[in-house]
Amino acid sequence: MMHLPAARPCRAELPIIVTRSVGSESGMIIRAIDTTDIPDIAALHLASWRAAYDGIMPAAALAALSTVEFEASWRSQRSDAQRTHLLCESQGMIAGFVGCGPCRDREVGGRPIGEIYELYTHPIRWKQGIGRALCEAALAVLEQKHFAEITLWVLRENKRARQFYEVMQFVQDSVAYKTLRRFDMDLVHVRYRRTIR
Numbered sequence: 001m002m003h004l005p006a007a008r009p010c011r012a013e014l015p016i017i018v019t020r021s022v023g024s025e026s027g028m029i030i031r032a033i034d035t036t037d038i039p040d041i042a043a044l045h046l047a048s049w050r051a052a053y054d055g056i057m058p059a060a061a062l063a064a065l066s067t068v069e070f071e072a073s074w075r076s077q078r079s080d081a082q083r084t085h086l087l088c089e090s091q092g093m094i095a096g097f098v099g100c101g102p103c104r105d106r107e108v109g110g111r112p113i114g115e116i117y118e119l120y121t122h123p124i125r126w127k128q129g130i131g132r133a134l135c136e137a138a139l140a141v142l143e144q145k146h147f148a149e150i151t152l153w154v155l156r157e158n159k160r161a162r163q164f165y166e167v168m169q170f171v172q173d174s175v176a177y178k179t180l181r182r183f184d185m186d187l188v189h190v191r192y193r194r195t196i197r
């Protein structure tokens, strides 16, 4: 049985990007991630990784992961000024986050293309509209930055996320895939694309 870290309370004093209602809930807040959020974001990231990749990546490797490496990765990403990192506060917890910015793939070329680098919601909040709210906020940020088209990479075996992105109108780019080596495994990723509008 998987043990998830407890959700921790959050602060809402930072500039708010979006407030909206989702289903019966009012007061969902989407705002920029601040340095002080990093420990909570790292804990959420780890919890979501463990739940999402259970059965895809080795159980022992997932169990051995700690928030230390997620925190380090977050601190280094935040030094990249081209990236936007947003989180969603809902029901007194940080419920998810998204990272986006310019597309990292060279070959897509032509016109300016944006990318969603990662989108994670807390497993206890899956299927409650948090992912949609974060995805739409990222699309709005990328549109403001004049990107007309968006790409993203997702693990081929990650059916949950692929179904989510298809609901969010992303279409698989059938010729694009890449393999990343982790935990002594070749992890195949596929690319999805959509126009902003």
Ligand SMILES: CC(C)(COP(=O)(O)OP(=O)(O)OC[C@H]1O[C@@H](n2cnc3c(N)ncnc32)[C@H](O)[C@@H]1OP(=O)(O)O)[C@@H](O)C(=O)NCCC(=O)NCCS
Residues within 6 Å of the ligand: 048, 049, 052, 117, 118, 119, 120, 121, 122, 125, 126, 127, 128, 129, 130, 131, 132, 133, 153, 154, 155, 158, 159, 160, 161, 163, 164, 167, 168
């Ligand atoms: C993928 C993920 C972000 C979806 O977030 P979520 O908060 O559960 O998504 P939402 O509740 O906002 O769902 C939005 C829409 O997608 C649909 N959807 C979500 N998960 C789905 C699934 N597994 N199968 C089918 N549809 C799904 C919802 O029904 C909803 O449709 P609707 O708005 O038309 O009713 C979440 O499952 C997650 O964090 N997974 C682990 C991390 C991950 O794999 N991230 C992607 C790789 S970067």
